[in-house]
Amino acid sequence: IHIKWLHLSNQQMMAAEKSAEIDVVRLKRYKVPIMRVARNLCIEPALIAAIMSVESRAGATLVDGWNRERNQYGLMQVHAHYNSIPGAWDSEEHITQGATILVTGIKALQTKYPTWSWQQYLRGGICAYHDKVRNIQVYDGMDNCNSSNDYVNNVIIRAKYLQNNGFSTLV
DSSP states (O other): OOOOOOOOOOHHHHHHHHHHHHHHHHGGHHHHHHHHHHHHHHHHHHHHHHHHHHHHTTTTTOTTTOOTTTEETTOOOOEEEEEOOOOTTTTTHOOOOHHHHHHHHHHHHHHHHHOOHHHHHHHHHHHHHHSSSSHHHOOOOOOOSSSSSSSHHHHHHHHHHHHTTOTTTOO
């Protein structure tokens, strides 16, 4: 995962990497299904693992698979507005659903914005995963997917760390 638009302080980057380092122990429990889903959907496994890390700390923040507000479910925190959430919160079916939402978001942006670069599609797709495909705008360093404006960068930093620590398609 190569992204040239990371405008974060060293402290923010170190915090994201440290979170990924802590989460990698829990993520290894799900490595086989992550790798299988990534292969089936042609997506980088580190990206799936990074979303799990950001969304649920690889399950550590969940109670019976749910977030505190009980409106998002599973490792990838699929929103309850989806009519059906297949499988257990930590199952391959659930990982497939979350990763499919990500891939669908990227593809929707490719259709909607055919002149964007791959980096814009990736950033926009990560943002769309978190906050649906709406009026997503992707430009140099901007990350308006959440209130703290760091969601996409946080996912990308963790994905880069995880790529180098067992969640690469080259492994």
